[in-house]
Amino acid sequence: MNMKPLIIGDLKVRIPIIQGGMGVGISRWRLAGSVAKEGGIGIISTAQIGYDEPDFEKDPIKANLKAIKKHIDLARSIADGGIVGVNIMVATKQYESYIKAACMAGADVIISGAGLPIKLPDLVKGYNTKIAPIVSSLRAASIILKMWDKKYKRCADFIVVEGPRAGGHLGFTKEQLAGDLSDFDTSIKDIKNYIKVFEEKYQRKIPVIVAGGIYDRNDIKHALSLGADGVQISSRFVVTNECDASKEFKEAYINARKEDIVIIDSPVGMPGRAVLTPFVKKVAKGKLPVKKCFNCLERCNPNEIPYCITKALIEAVKGNIDEGLVFCGDNTHRLNKITTVKEIFEELVF
Template sequence: MEIQPLKIGTKMAKVPVIQGGMGVGISLGNLAGAVAKEGGIGIISAAQPGFKEKDFEKNPLEANLRAVKSEYEKARKLAPDGIIGFNLMVAMEHYEEYVHAVVEAGADLIVSGAGLPTELPKYVGDSDILLAPIVSTAKSANVILKYWDKKYQRIPDLVVIEGPLAGGHLGFREDQLDEYEGQAIYDQEIQKIKEIIQNYSDKYEKKIPIAIGGGIHDSESAAHAFSLGADAIQVATRFVTTEECDADIRYKEAYLNAGKEDIVIVKSPVGMPGRAILNPFMKKVKEQGRIAPAHCYRCLKHCNPGTTPYCITQALINAAKGNVDDALLFCGAYAYRADHLETVKEVIDSLMPERV
């Protein structure tokens, strides 16, 4: 199968691989820059990127907005001509302010999920930044495209279809995860999503590229995504165990040491199910029902520190810093297959053998 470059708007990615956004602190400037340098699309997570800033606890928003700029500049220095974007969760507090910061930084692309990014076109204004909503079902795709068409007279520059085998927050109810168990069943949903996208592509007489993500870990799963009509693949978990990944080595080792039975579905304070490695922290949450936060970072719109099962920001910061026994270790369904550290180039080459 011949792999074609990915054209999004006026941008061209030589390699049709989008590195998924992973926060807190897993995909920052170093990883995103390395992926963009290899011809793919590097994505920085805007989930608490300023967690290492001295004033983060007192002024998390200010620290994060500074980090948006500095992490983008770090990535851009590594890949002066590459495509570099940000992943923004709709569920984030101050979502609009992060959008403005990303636009001001000069990023090429915004990928947005963990909720429906219905107002994203309004927030970017007249900017030419590329917009890519994440959808998991035909219903969510229809809502976003219909809303953008009616209210903003525009369509996405790219749509990311994220399936049930993805890592981190999942765009499904728990009962849907059971319903879509097995790639073949979800492939039918992908076709429904594609039909909706095609309708708007026809209306605007403009191609809307599609990226498929979730469970893509080798050349076979990548080829399957392309066989479904994907213009690109989104891959996250494979990039965690790379030398260039921004995470602490102990986080990477947690992936290398995980067995198949350690990959579980967990409840997130965001209100969505998520996929993570079962570790002492998640066992403690399950046993106790709740671990009261010691500090509120004001990260999520609908999080009540008085009732949340645990502080997701603190749990993810602990993960990024390597305190893996007291952390939320998000991962994809096949994280347990990682058995050694690689380079970003080696990962991309393994996904795209035709490119080698």
């Protein structure tokens, strides 16, 4: 079984590997552009993407919207004609503005999760940007595809099916995460079978991308054997020279043991997988007062949330791990050295 190019409408992806969007500041222009150059799809996370812009403290949303174009342009400058996209969380405050900014900046694809991206087809009208929802179950896939079909006469250009072994925010309950994770294989097959009706209706293939727990060639081969058309990989790209995170952030990955990878509660309202940092231990003991709101989440009351996720993620990406939140996938403990994007592709492609 050899890896075949991934065809998404009029886009031809030479290597069917998507680098997952990781915020805050983990996957920006340098990482995304480098992945695109190697023949995969490089994804920039728009989550507080402008955290290091001069005007971020004063007007975070304005800084982020400006940074979206900046990072897409910079990624393209090193991508050698490769495919560059963005990941935009549905939970983002002014979600519509972020989508428009990405389209205007010429993003090839938009991947959207952390909620149901029901309005996404309407927001990309007039642009050639390809769109994909992130789903974790057949139910979520059916809701989105039926709604897009009924309301916009549109289907997804591809679908990212994210499993329980992924990093960051997870579309599963804590109970599900504590149970048998092998059921995910069945979900992939069910979704693949379910979308056939939409493929027939719209006379086009809807590629399925499997995400979560993809580490080596065997994982890729397993996903392809289930009918997947490609994979999304995130954690492995963190420990590369090209990753936009700090040296300390990368070292937190390399030093993490299996028992250091835990499930936490996120202010987004979903469980998340992260490294057990001193910050995570502190949060487990009680709520941390929010001193400043960065307007990152649509449904967020600073007086009710357990901590400010923006502050925690910015501290981490800057290298202050003791006060930071370090999201990661469940294979992170297997990482033991800094490598390069090129070396990862050379290892994984077959």
